[in-house]
Amino acid sequence: GLREILARPARDERERELQRLNDRVFLASRLLRRDPRGLRSWRDWQRRSGELSRALNLTDNEEFVPESFSLALVEEVRAQRRLPTLFESVRLPRSPLRWPVEGGIGLPYLVGEPATDTPSLVPTRTPGTNEVTFAAKTIAVRVPFSHEFDEDSIVAAEDYVRRQIAKSLTDGLEAALLNGDTSSPHMDGVVSATNDVRRTFDGLRRLARRPTVPTETDASTFGQSSWLGARRALGVYGLDPAELVCIIGVKAYYRLLGDATNWGDFQTLDKIGPRAVNLTGEVGALYGVPVVVSSYVPETCAGTALDDGTGTDSLFLLANRRCFGLATQVGPTIETVWDAEALQFKVIGYQRVDFQPWFNPTTERAVSVGYGVSVS
Incomplete structure (x- = not known):
């Protein structure tokens, strides 16, 4: 119906x-x-x-x-998403929710041939278990309408407002996935407001700093060798190119395209040819690893992996997509309210989400950052 x-x-x-x-x-x-x-x-x-x-x-x-x-807004948000589609999707029936994670059982044992009526039992191994707690947070945007709008104006504006709300929610989630940090102060000097969307949860860059030795690689000599150094920092999590994604900023991407000497193995989509899966936003691949461009990768760093807003350096990230979960309790939703004091109608778009690693981020390395990429 x-x-x-x-x-x-x-x-x-x-x-x-x-x-x-x-x-x-x-x-x-x-x-x-x-x-x-x-x-x-x-x-x-x-x-x-x-x-x-x-x-x-x-x-x-x-x-x-x-x-x-x-649910047209949901469709609009999905069409615009790039980074959020890269990670495992989790639906939250409630928040907070503890999600069980089961590890492997390790290697088998060598068992000798039975020589008696009471042979030794085959040794057992118990799977390691853990749990990840998802606690959804609300990100929202408000668009005011004048009370003097007539029906024709509202009908004409409806598509535009929905698209802008969808873009705002999508961009906000992408910014948080890359640059989120719940600590105070925020790791980046450019983030000061307490309601900045980049405080929603710990994003990929923050998680790269969680291990005792952060997985951050000096990439000031911007080329395939520094890229491989960042991949090497992932250890076992960097082996399978099908599980990896490289996220790079706009200016760094254009620098890569114009440098065939140091990036000779980079393949654009027309050179890759058809394959089973092309990631949303993918622009090419390096050694089989998809490369995705995001305008929310910092470009004002100053020789470090942190964004102080004063420098002219960018960075790139390498992440194992299977190691992170993006949870949704409430998908993109629109509500309208009347504010009599302001004589305004307000259209509010919001969603409730959380992002967590499936592993212990203080010991495991599933995301790596290459910093010091000059984009001046």
């Missing part, structure tokens, strides 16, 4: 159009504080939704009145 389509991500273009129509009518009704059936766009909703419902063989269109946003 129609309610089912609005409550899940769209599967084709007709379902997407239904969701967009629903969201436009609902947003206009909330911001104008009027019953949807009293809007000028109501007839258009009835006509077009009726056509689409008949094409999709839906049964509940006649009595349906838009009363909430569809």
